[in-house]
Amino acid sequence: MKKTIALITSIILLISLSISAKEKFKLDTTKKIKLSAKEAKLIKNLIKTDTIFDPANLNLQLELFKYNPNLIYKYRLDSLNATVPMDYNSYVQTYIDVFLTKRNEEVGHMINLGKYYFPIFEKALAAYHVPQEFKYLPIIESSMNPMAVSRVGATGMWQFMYTTGRVYGLNIDNYVDDRKDPIAASYAAAAYLRDSYNELGDWLLALASYNCGKGNVTRAISKAGGARSFWEIQGYLPNETRNYVPAFIAANYIMNYYGKHSQIKLINENILKTDSVYVNKFISFDKIASALNLEANDIQNLNPSYKKLLINGTKENPKRLIIPKLTYTDYTNFFDALNADEDESIKIVNVIQQPTKPFKTITHTVKQGENLNRIADNYRVEVQDIKVWNNLPNYTISIGQKLVVNKPIEEVKKPIEKKSDLLAYKVKAGDTLISIAERFENVTVQSIKELNGLKSSILTIGAILKIKI
Numbered sequence: 413m414k415k416t417i418a419l420i421t422s423i424i425l426l427i428s429l430s431i432s433a434k435e436k437f438k439l440d441t442t443k444k445i446k447l448s449a450k451e452a453k454l455i456k457n458l459i460k461t462d463t464i465f466d467p468a469n470l471n472l473q474l475e476l477f478k479y480n481p482n483l484i485y486k487y488r489l490d491s492l493n494a495t496v497p498m499d500y501n502s503y504v505q506t507y508i509d510v511f512l513t514k515r516n517e518e519v520g521h522m523i524n525l526g527k528y529y530f531p532i533f534e535k536a537l538a539a540y541h542v543p544q545e546f547k548y549l550p551i552i553e554s555s556m557n558p559m560a561v562s563r564v565g566a567t568g569m570w571q572f573m574y575t576t577g578r579v580y581g582l583n584i585d586n587y588v589d590d591r592k593d594p595i596a597a598s599y600a601a602a603a604y605l606r607d608s609y610n611e612l613g614d615w616l617l618a619l620a621s622y623n624c625g626k627g628n629v630t631r632a633i634s635k636a637g638g639a640r641s642f643w644e645i646q647g648y649l650p651n652e653t654r655n656y657v658p659a660f661i662a663a664n665y666i667m668n669y670y671g672k673h674s675q676i677k678l679i680n681e682n683i684l685k686t687d688s689v690y691v692n693k694f695i696s697f698d699k700i701a702s703a704l705n706l707e708a709n710d711i712q713n714l715n716p717s718y719k720k721l722l723i724n725g726t727k728e729n730p731k732r733l734i735i736p737k738l739t740y741t742d743y744t745n746f747f748d749a750l751n752a753d754e755d756e757s758i759k760i761v762n763v764i765q766q767p768t769k770p771f772k773t774i775t776h777t778v779k780q781g782e783n784l785n786r787i788a789d790n791y792r793v794e795v796q797d798i799k800v801w802n803n804l805p806n807y808t809i810s811i812g813q814k815l816v817v818n819k820p821i822e823e824v825k826k827p828i829e830k831k832s833d834l835l836a837y838k839v840k841a842g843d844t845l846i847s848i849a850e851r852f853e854n855v856t857v858q859s860i861k862e863l864n865g866l867k868s869s870i871l872t873i874g875a876i877l878k879i880k881i
Contacts, residue, residue: 488669489661495543496615498661499643507655507662516675518555519666523676525556526667527683529569529594536598540606543615548663549601549622552656558592558716567591568716570601575800580604587724588731593717595732616642616657624653625794630785635849637857685737686714691725691750703749704735704742711735774817778809791817835879839871852879 485508486500511519533547550569554560558569566573568591572582580600582590590596601622608618608626620642621629632648639645646654670676697708698721704711708721714734715723725731738746776787784807788795798804801816809815837848845857845866860866863878 485665488672489665492545492664492668494545494664496545496619496664498545498664500661501643501658503655503658504661504665507659508665511662511666512673512675516673517677519670520677520679522551522556523667523670524679524683529556532594533598536595536602537605539599540602542602542605542609545664546602546605546619548667549619549660551663551667552659558594568597569594570597572597572600575797576604576794578800587720587722588717589719590717593715596717612640614640614642617645619657619660620649620653623656624650627785627788627792627794628653631789634854634856635846637846637849684714686734687737689733689735689750690730691723691733692727692730693750694722694724695750697721697723699749700733700735700746703745704738706736772819774819776815776817778811778813778815780811782809783807784809787815787817791819793817793819837877837879839873839875839877843871843873845869845871848877848879855879 482500482505485505489498489500489504492498529550530547533550534544537544537546550556553571554569556569560569560571561567562571564573567577567589570591572580572591574584577584577591577597577600580603582593582596582600584590590600605618605622608621609615611626612618612621612629617629617633617640628650629645632645633640635648636645642657646657666673666676670678697711697715697718700723701708701711712718712721714736718724723731723733725733735746774791776791778787784795784798784804788798795807798815798817799807801818835852839848845860849855849857849860857869859880860877861869863880
């Protein structure tokens with residue numbers, strides 16, 4: 413009798429839920445999204461599983477209904493079978509909605525640009541064994557604009573800062589800024605992502621570090637008690653980075669499923685076919701453009717890394733020039749222009765980075781037990797910056813070595829001194845291990861638990877905790 417009552421109860425509940433879900437899907441799909449027959453059938457099967465008459469599996473049903481009315485977005489992201497986790501949640505949905513509404517015209521333009529740029533990105537990522545999902549990262553970084561410059565000086569499609577760009581082999585001088593070169597910058601970005609993954613062991617954490625630096629990510633991991641999932645450390649990251657990963661997942665969704673959304677208007681622009689040639693002399697874009705019946709700006713658009721509307725090749729260091737694919741009749745004029753005498757008055761002058769803020773140079777003497785990561789954390793700078801400032805070929809440093817550290821004046825502080833003293837902390841109402849750890853530098857939830865022999869995170873008001881500072 414009890415089994416019969418339970419069975420009837422579960423059937424009534426599931427019928428009620430199914431009717432509710434059907435209405436939600438009907439409302440949502442007519443307003444936002446049109447389902448294919450295959451997708452509609454899949455969702456129907458998810459809702460009406462073969463556990464429908466099993467009261468013990470009601471939680472499974474309720475879990476599926478949680479995604480209403482956006483279960484289809486989760487299904488599509490899961491169907492990508494990506495190497496990088498394509499998690500679905502409300503943060504991701506927010507950015508999917510942004511792409512479908514406020515940025516729908518821009519998305520159409522970027523889809524067209526992708527026909528030219530994505531093969532470049534794919535080749536660079538493959539060279540460093542980085543997942544192909546990262547080819548959509550420039551959508552978030554720069555809207556795929558190679559000339560983009562942020563308010564803090566990050567430059568190019570992949571938005572490299574000066575020091576990080578130099579560390580990863582990008583040339584920046586008076587005539588060239590490789591950060592604007594889609595090819596060179598793509599290889600540098602792939603190398604950075606591979607290095608970050610090797611250090612952090614997770615692609616979403618590597619992605620977060622691309623936005624805020626490895627130092628911020630490792631500090632967030634420490635504050636989260638050693639958690640190594642982006643979603644677990646999200647609250648400890650800078651605000652911009654908290655939204656950066658969801659936006660990236662949304663970009664992957666939109667680039668794979670734009671055809672499912674009528675809001676995305678594709679732009680029928682022909683993608684220019686190009687050739688690459690290497691030039692071993694100085695020659696102006698005006699001469700090249702004249703030979704090809706183009707404007708100098710047309711050549712500049714294909715070669716955004718050259719600052720002065722000229723290419724500065726030499727015999728020792730020939731430079732790559734991207735040009736429209738030549739017809740037979742163009743060859744003579746083009747090679748005549750290449751073989752003309754170069755302008756001997758043009759000279760290369762190395763650029764010295766001009767800091768955007770006044771800065772103070774600090775000299776740090778390496779102590780026993782220190783490494784570049786620890787020193788960078790103490791001064792709140794990046795390891796890459798210290799390497800550039802000191803021309804370090806690798807990560808090896810020695811005791812007594814003098815290192816230069818540049819800090820904006822308003823940020824100059826003494827490095828955090830490592831002490832072995834113990835502090836007694838009395839637990840107050842509202843305290844948690846996380847809030848206590850955040851009060852002290854270099855203190856984590858795990859270190860508090862280990863020092864005090866805590867088996868759980870439950871605290872007693874008035875208890876005395878030992879804190880190592």
